[in-house]
Amino acid sequence: MPPFRLVDAFTDAAFAGNPAGVVVLDTPQPVGWMRAIAGEVQASETAFLVPDTANADTWKLRWFTPTTEVDLCGHATLAAAHVLWQDGLADLDATLRFTTRVGDLRARTDQGEILLDLPAWPVRPHPAPARLEQALRTGGGRYLGRTAGSAGEDNTGAEQANDVVQLPDETAVRDLRPDLDEVVRLGASGLIVTAPADGEVDFVSRYFAPTLGVPEDPVTGSAHATLGPWWAEQLGRNDLRARQLSRRGGRLRVRVDGDRVHVGGLAVTVITGEVIA
Numbered sequence: 001m002p003p004f005r006l007v008d009a010f011t012d013a014a015f016a017g018n019p020a021g022v023v024v025l026d027t028p029q030p031v032g033w034m035r036a037i038a039g040e041v042q043a044s045e046t047a048f049l050v051p052d053t054a055n056a057d058t059w060k061l062r063w064f065t066p067t068t069e070v071d072l073c074g075h076a077t078l079a080a081a082h083v084l085w086q087d088g089l090a091d092l093d094a095t096l097r098f099t100t101r102v103g104d105l106r107a108r109t110d111q112g113e114i115l116l117d118l119p120a121w122p123v124r125p126h127p128a129p130a131r132l133e134q135a136l137r138t139g140g141g142r143y144l145g146r147t148a149g150s151a152g153e154d155n156t157g158a159e160q161a162n163d164v165v166q167l168p169d170e171t172a173v174r175d176l177r178p179d180l181d182e183v184v185r186l187g188a189s190g191l192i193v194t195a196p197a198d199g200e201v202d203f204v205s206r207y208f209a210p211t212l213g214v215p216e217d218p219v220t221g222s223a224h225a226t227l228g229p230w231w232a233e234q235l236g237r238n239d240l241r242a243r244q245l246s247r248r249g250g251r252l253r254v255r256v257d258g259d260r261v262h263v264g265g266l267a268v269t270v271i272t273g274e275v276i277a
Helices: 031-041 074-086 132-136 170-175 180-185 224-235
Strands: 003-009 018-024 045-051 058-064 096-100 103-110 113-119 142-147 162-166 190-196 203-209 214-217 239-244 250-257 260-265 267-274
Touching: 003 074, 018 031, 018 074, 031 045, 031 058, 045 074, 058 074, 074 096, 074 103, 074 113, 074 260, 074 267, 132 162, 132 180, 162 224, 170 190, 170 203, 190 224, 203 224, 224 239, 224 250, 224 260
Parallel strands: 018 045, 058 096, 162 190, 203 239
Antiparallel strands: 003 018, 003 267, 045 058, 096 103, 103 113, 113 260, 142 162, 190 203, 203 214, 239 250, 250 260
């Protein structure tokens, strides 16, 4: 029976950050089975790991929301790395390599945190969706564009494109109550809203992805593969701190390095068990 862990990612305390299921497998399993497990877990993402027996410290990694497979998930990757180290499946000083739909991702420990190496998904010019104001329920947003959602020559990430909106300030992000039915009608996978922070961190955000079965994602590593490059350009520096203002909340360290974005944070295991189905 494969081991199962529920991990709170991008937090140093249980019951905060973003929960992710992690299932460690000996061999690949059918997509329908993985989708069913993710639907049962009901975390925003569940990660499935299979060891690459030909390469040390290398794992095949896939992510599922409660309804669908996605191309990139940061917090479940961080949770997966945390589990591999915590359960003694990898040395703490090893750099982990994950083979995924968007190419190779890496994870290592750095300054007491887990640091992910993700592809940059920058904002691209795009016509503002016709019903954006209805989705936001506010007229105060600046539409920045839509992410290319691509991290390789075969454009494997196209299905995960997001609309990106800058709001006036941190309070506007925190108080936002979008119409999720209208968010679905925008035509992208999700909606990222962001603003400069009032203090302590450089910028704040929230992420809504009802199209993917995730009304609001508590803390979104992949969104910072978009927000990192954008805020680095706005602020004129590549090392940033961020906070996601969901109800659970979370903090992230972000460093932009060309077409890669390094996203760092902590994780806490809250449930351990086995998958018996």
